Amino acid sequence: MKKTFAAFALAAGAALFQPAGGAVAQDSFSVTLIPGLTTDAFYITMRKGAEAAAEKMGVDFSFQGAPNFNPTEQIPVLEAVIAQGPDAILIAPTDKTQLIEPLRQAVNAGILVLTVDTFIDDGSYQDGSGAGDFPLSLISSDNVLGGRMAGRALCDAIGGSGKVFVSNVNPGISTTDQREEGFKLEMAASCPGAEVLDTQFNENDSAIAATQLQAVLAREPDLAGVFGANLFSAIGTADGVRAAGKSGEIPVATFDAPQRIVEDLKSGLVNIAIAQHPAEIGWFGVAAAVAALSGQSVPTAIGTGFTIMTPENIDDPAVAAFVYSD
Amino acid sequence: MSTEESASRGDSIPRGAAVLEFISNAWPWLFFLFLLTVFEMWGRVGFGQSFVTNPFVLKSIAVAASFALLLAAGQTLVIISGGIDLSLAFTMGLAAVVTAFGMNMASPHVGPILSFFFGASLALMVSFIPGFINGFLVAHLHVPAFIATLGFFGINRSAAFIFAGGVDEPIADRTVVSVIGYYEVFGVVPLLVVVTAVAVLGVHYVLSQTRYGQYTYAIGGSMEAASRAGVNVRRHIWSLYVFASLLAGLAGVLHATRFGSGRADSGEPLLLSAVAAVVVGGASLFGGRGTIIGALIGTLIIATIPSGLSFLRVNPFFQFGVEGVIIIVSVLIYMSRDRFNWGGGRGQT
Numbered sequence: 001m002k003k004t005f006a007a008f009a010l011a012a013g014a015a016l017f018q019p020a021g022g023a024v025a026q027d028s029f030s031v032t033l034i035p036g037l038t039t040d041a042f043y044i045t046m047r048k049g050a051e052a053a054a055e056k057m058g059v060d061f062s063f064q065g066a067p068n069f070n071p072t073e074q075i076p077v078l079e080a081v082i083a084q085g086p087d088a089i090l091i092a093p094t095d096k097t098q099l100i101e102p103l104r105q106a107v108n109a110g111i112l113v114l115t116v117d118t119f120i121d122d123g124s125y126q127d128g129s130g131a132g133d134f135p136l137s138l139i140s141s142d143n144v145l146g147g148r149m150a151g152r153a154l155c156d157a158i159g160g161s162g163k164v165f166v167s168n169v170n171p172g173i174s175t176t177d178q179r180e181e182g183f184k185l186e187m188a189a190s191c192p193g194a195e196v197l198d199t200q201f202n203e204n205d206s207a208i209a210a211t212q213l214q215a216v217l218a219r220e221p222d223l224a225g226v227f228g229a230n231l232f233s234a235i236g237t238a239d240g241v242r243a244a245g246k247s248g249e250i251p252v253a254t255f256d257a258p259q260r261i262v263e264d265l266k267s268g269l270v271n272i273a274i275a276q277h278p279a280e281i282g283w284f285g286v287a288a289a290v291a292a293l294s295g296q297s298v299p300t301a302i303g304t305g306f307t308i309m310t311p312e313n314i315d316d317p318a319v320a321a322f323v324y325s326d
Numbered sequence: 327m328s329t330e331e332s333a334s335r336g337d338s339i340p341r342g343a344a345v346l347e348f349i350s351n352a353w354p355w356l357f358f359l360f361l362l363t364v365f366e367m368w369g370r371v372g373f374g375q376s377f378v379t380n381p382f383v384l385k386s387i388a389v390a391a392s393f394a395l396l397l398a399a400g401q402t403l404v405i406i407s408g409g410i411d412l413s414l415a416f417t418m419g420l421a422a423v424v425t426a427f428g429m430n431m432a433s434p435h436v437g438p439i440l441s442f443f444f445g446a447s448l449a450l451m452v453s454f455i456p457g458f459i460n461g462f463l464v465a466h467l468h469v470p471a472f473i474a475t476l477g478f479f480g481i482n483r484s485a486a487f488i489f490a491g492g493v494d495e496p497i498a499d500r501t502v503v504s505v506i507g508y509y510e511v512f513g514v515v516p517l518l519v520v521v522t523a524v525a526v527l528g529v530h531y532v533l534s535q536t537r538y539g540q541y542t543y544a545i546g547g548s549m550e551a552a553s554r555a556g557v558n559v560r561r562h563i564w565s566l567y568v569f570a571s572l573l574a575g576l577a578g579v580l581h582a583t584r585f586g587s588g589r590a591d592s593g594e595p596l597l598l599s600a601v602a603a604v605v606v607g608g609a610s611l612f613g614g615r616g617t618i619i620g621a622l623i624g625t626l627i628i629a630t631i632p633s634g635l636s637f638l639r640v641n642p643f644f645q646f647g648v649e650g651v652i653i654i655v656s657v658l659i660y661m662s663r664d665r666f667n668w669g670g671g672r673g674q675t
Contacts, residue, residue: 038642038643063641063642064636064639066595066632067642067646068594068595070591070592070594070595071585071589071592072393072589072594072595073632075386076386076387076390076629076636077632077642079382079383080383080386080632080633080637081637082382083386083637084373084637084639095494095585095589097494097496097586098586098589100586101585101586170492173492
């Protein structure tokens, strides 16, 4: 089946005129992935997924980026890639506004643009509204779904009843807002015995998250569980739980799965981790680019999945495979 | 100056000293040429593409180098005087955010064009403040420059993030900035590169042709000697920090204008690049030596490396190493010049 698809992609590639190839004839599509930063496990895992897809589909693949999540560094790299002229660019934009004009230059140069993980403008593309409406597709985790999964897992862990709260970063960040939204939706829908307290915002500082946990606990001694919307929130919350001597009694759910999550789960610091699938984002990013370059339509949004990790299942190779690789 | 004298008078190794003198003066230029040649040949052989004749690449490097050069020019002034300004990175970020903030505040009342001038002026006024206080701390209270400006690194950063209410303050009405930010003089040179060139030429003139410039070198050479010669050392050092801060503020205004939002961390990656550029360009971190032309060529080298490597599809992990090697080699060349020229003199203060 995979072979057929690869053969089909190759045939389609060979049969079609290359949009950005100019006068030079090419035997395969070229796709460049520009991550938010090059030195982060999440994006390194994404690169591996993209490389695997590129190999299967005979795509000429390149990975270019800057060491920090910052448009001042990302834009010159993007521009050098535009000058180089691949057929398609997959990019995790480091700013919703600042990358709009530079990416428009890519489109003007005849390069297809798809965004992965993060987005420009409002993130809904090809709907005829907004200055950053032109990318073909956004391939990213469905964060509402991820929040729902965290909600369901935490509901099970607290036995379906008790008080819980969300430890979140800052209001106004699309991904973490969506996780909180999903979490609350799921709690309301399938955990009627639970009560969701006010969200605590920790400004991405685990020390603040720890203090907040203890403040909430002082007010609500029967606190049953916490959802940390990102790793810092969860680690801080878990430290607070430990300091209060409640380790194991108050389960903590977290998002993301860097290498340390294995230890954190086994030591009981956190109890549930929702791993995103960055490799899947990379794979489907390349696949969507190949489809579009072959003249196929692609969905304007592709949502990728999650894996729930617990101390019980983390040794299972099928689960451990989703820990982000360094 | 004394360099040539001692090179011609040098008795033990006059030839070697002359050659070294030439290499150390021309080295950044030679290296830049070498870099472009390598990138060009690699591009042609490896991908059948030209690097140096690609207008898109040249514009991209020129724009990226403009922000860095404004920081590097201010940093050069401070470094010549024997100091350093670490806060410039977030002075730029703060100015970028204030530009956007001011525009958004004024836009509903005075329209987009006037609001741009309001935002830009407000940003420059705000960027005056850290320079003013840093200069006071260093010149009058003798706080080490590294410490005082490290303090403002944090204060500016907080201020920028607070004003932005996060990392980013988007400009609501981008009609004017998208025109100015992407306008190209004669359809070739980006306007913001021209603005940068004018500002930096001004600094170059002041530093190389005026008494103000001579005093700056004199203070870097020996503060005591300068003071005895009648230079108002305190006021002079104070003014250098203000100068540097305003240039960083200008960089922030241009960044927000180009990219349509004020980004609090827009200058963060440029801080160390600018210091590296100044050093590669021949300045001494001990003071007394450095030029704006040196900062320019250093900035061009540092800005060309990531673009070139991305263009040539080199694994991005190599980038840090390449930059590191260039910085060390530069410093070794300058140090060897000092050693061969004379026993104890300029540059060893």
